Amino acid sequence: MDVLKFSDLDLDFYPATEKDFAQVRSLCSDERHYMSSIYHSWLQERNRVVILAKCNRGVVGMSSAHIVNDGQTALMEGLQVAASERGKGIARLVHKHILERVRARYPEVKRQCYLTQHEYFKGFSVLSKQCMVFLRFPSINVPALISEAIGNMKKSGDEYYEAISLQPDDVRSIFLNRTVIDTILPGGRIIQRGSVFKPLESNLDILLKRDIVWRADSVGNTRVVSVGTAPFKDPMGNYIFIIDMFGTDLPAVKRVFLSQLQSLPHLQGDVLCRLSVNPSLSPQMWEFCTKKMGLEKRKQYLKNSYVIEGDIFQTIARL
Template sequence: MATRCLGEREGLTFWLARPDDYDDVMSISDDIYLGNDYLPHRYHIWLEEPGRVVVLARRDAKMMALESFLVVDEGSTVVVEGLRVCPTQRGTGLAGVIQRFVDAYVCQLHPSVKVKRLTRNDDPGPSKLAKFSVLARRAVLSFAGEAESFESFVSHLRSKLTASGPSVPTVVPLGTEQLRKVLLDPGLPSRTRLPGGAIIQDWQPLRPMEGNLAILGRKDLDWFADKQEAPAFLAVSTRPYPVPFEGGALRSSVDLFGADPELAKVALVSMLERARCQGWLTEKVLVHMYLEEALVEELRSFCDGHAGVREWTSSWLQLLVEGPVEESN
């Protein structure tokens, strides 16, 4: 185990994660994201992902905390993800300890990295974000229901679009080469109003540049746009994946980029239809939709009116921030 030990700080020892740490990691993950935790599904994937490091903190051999980082932007930035602390230690400052250690380790391992980027589901205010720049603020709409209800929910939404008349806009799926051209188009961020100039895909913010295409390509994603060249609206969704919500559910995340509410509705329905074809073979389904705050009420109204699918919680927040990676503190 000594070869995995990265160092000590403030009574903690820090280790590179390995597959047999899975149970210990899950033991500190109770109630993370209110049952929406992606890490049970992605932990082993993360350990094999190029450019990613998963760091564990222990005290007297007991698991205390986890944080992961992924090198992006062709080596100049890290995206920080997965931070969690043992339930009995939350609010004690332990999160800050592992964050400072990981910052120093990033500088040691990747001297070219100067910036860290992350998303949050809250806004703690200027005092706690003093070292960060807030790049963007988005809204999140979430819906939950039984898998059987989601089948009719998607049909319900499609019928709403059809009832709107022949002027309903369309979206088209993007293949690999089409997607590459779209993402590397320098006009994309302004046309689609990318938050902070980044594509935030299921909470992971990546700038649309050559070095990040491989990261996006490793994921099983569906992409839609209003047109295949110079689109003004872009949407991306995950394939349904398992989360521990209410004993087990499938989660789909839909990120919408653009200001047109009609295109947002069409893209949402198209992505839900694709997810339905991929199979909701579980009792419960969760869909999280990330979009501009100005679109929330219209999309909420569009999704309303189906007895079997409910809004899971009132609209919440996705905050994109960026700050310096600090060598020591």
């Protein structure tokens, strides 16, 4: 049976508001989705557009565009479609509509950028690729688990020293360093919980206002840096901890990963971790996390993500 496709005439588009939260939350049923934790802050954020798509059955789609990179790029985030309405062309219409709003409101913005798990890049440039590792903490004392992992590293002869907790001045010094940008950051970009930024002063101003754990193996001669998003509850009641890791030095990546875990507060309930690493390290980090630390794998425990960028006008024409 043919699936009935939506057209522009079937949907109403309007700016999201606080009173829409319950319907927005119903769109984001994925257990790892972060929307519940950031929706309200998105509505208060400068240079951000959040729209909802509604039909006679209620809200069926949403998307957001955040103007970043010194006002040159629309960072596309939060594209969601109601599970019952997927495959009917709603995502295409929502994407087209929000791009048209960006073009009308911010005519100087010509580029769009986003993180995607789909391997379809027609009309886009692929800037980088990361591998996401999905893990679950067993119901044991997390500090004890970390201490055991550190002890095992030392016994096996791995060099171990404490990673550095970065202060704002450290963050600016490291992330604006040309060597770090060219050799450590994936595609010369900072990735944080699905957001993608060029390493610019204005973007660091945005990030430093967020509840982020910044770690590096060292401030001088930096080989690995990471961005940890404060744990949030998903729709299923689990705590989600997202760690974006940059760099390919495996021993340093392990140390910085453990340092991120040490920053976790005591949490009651299941804790899930989404670790993003350079694809060349995903087999080794998978083995370290599951075999050496005893963390448990999730259903889809390894998945690639891509940072892509394209021209807004060309995309609207294709849509």
